Amino acid sequence: MFTPPNMPLVIGLTGGIGSGKSAASACFAALGVTVVDADIVAREVVEPNSSALISIAEHFGPDILHPDSSLDRARLRHIIFANPTEKAWLEALLHPLINQRLRQQLNSARSAYVIFVSPLLLETSQHELTSRILVVDCPPEAQINRAAIRDKIEPGQIEAIMATQINRSERLKLADDILHNHGNLQELELQVAKLHQQYLALTAPQ
Ligand SMILES: CC(C)(COP(=O)(O)OP(=O)(O)OC[C@H]1O[C@@H](n2cnc3c(N)ncnc32)[C@H](O)[C@@H]1O)[C@@H](O)C(=O)NCCC(=O)NCCS
Numbered sequence: 282m283f284t285p286p287n288m289p290l291v292i293g294l295t296g297g298i299g300s301g302k303s304a305a306s307a308c309f310a311a312l313g314v315t316v317v318d319a320d321i322v323a324r325e326v327v328e329p330n331s332s333a334l335i336s337i338a339e340h341f342g343p344d345i346l347h348p349d350s351s352l353d354r355a356r357l358r359h360i361i362f363a364n365p366t367e368k369a370w371l372e373a374l375l376h377p378l379i380n381q382r383l384r385q386q387l388n389s390a391r392s393a394y395v396i397f398v399s400p401l402l403l404e405t406s407q408h409e410l411t412s413r414i415l416v417v418d419c420p421p422e423a424q425i426n427r428a429a430i431r432d433k434i435e436p437g438q439i440e441a442i443m444a445t446q447i448n449r450s451e452r453l454k455l456a457d458d459i460l461h462n463h464g465n466l467q468e469l470e471l472q473v474a475k476l477h478q479q480y481l482a483l484t485a486p487q
């Protein structure tokens with residue numbers, strides 16, 4: 282098992298949109314495990330007045346901002362998931378900033394192991410920061426239903442996002458561990474509790 286230098290054991294948690302990454306992370310956090318979340322960091326780097334947000338407004342025009350100068354995320358979502366060139370432009374701007382903050386957070390984590398949750402762990406170099414890949418999986422119909430209800434966006438938008446993510450079978454092939462999230466949240470919690478014991482055993486001195 283590979284543990285990057287100066288880092289605790291990092292478990293990379295990934296899955297498609299709406300698969301249950303945040304729900305699974307919340308279960309790990311409730312067990313006292315530090316969670317580093319790429320989606321949270323991705324929001325921090327585009328806070329009002331940040332250099333990244335200024336670049337985004339220059340590139341896409343001032344309409345990409347709300348009147349209070351915050352990012353109009355729904356507008357940007359419609360643009361980038363319909364246009365691969367614009368998606369690549371946005372990622373080239375944001376991913377280095379996101380990765381720099383993620384490294385800092387992973388390095389300063391102090392729990393026995395860390396859960397690093399990211400939707401793009403397997404699609405980007407972020408998996409290089411991890412020692413083990415944990416995939417949360419559920420049928421695509423459940424992903425679409427859950428994400429549509431949570432975000433109040435049309436299923437077509439969710440399918441457009443899914444089409445830009447690694448497909449389900451490829452993702453599962455790359456998994457060391459799998460959380461099967463087709464049941465209820467209690468069933469997910471039970472699977473997390475089992476894995477927690479396994480991960481603690483991996484960090485115990487031999
Ligand atoms: C386009 C944005 C503004 C839309 O924001 P919105 O609030 O509507 O959605 P949110 O950020 O919650 O993303 C919802 C889900 O979409 C998926 N997703 C987000 N970004 C990407 C991406 N670049 N590629 C594929 N899927 C993505 C993830 O499953 C994510 O959890 C936002 O997704 C964004 O800034 N994306 C680019 C940054 C990025 O690559 N983030 C991924 C984490 S590193």
Ligand SMILES: Nc1ncnc2c1ncn2[C@@H]1O[C@H](COP(=O)(O)OP(=O)(O)OP(=O)(O)O)[C@@H](O)[C@H]1O
Nearest residue numbers: 297298299300301302303304400427431464465466
């Ligand atoms: N087993 C489950 N039963 C019922 N609802 C669930 C279950 N797992 C997750 N959900 C709900 O489905 C929605 C999507 O889950 P969650 O936000 O954890 O997905 P995610 O993988 O983090 O999505 P994203 O990639 O968009 O960030 C949430 O509203 C969550 O509460």
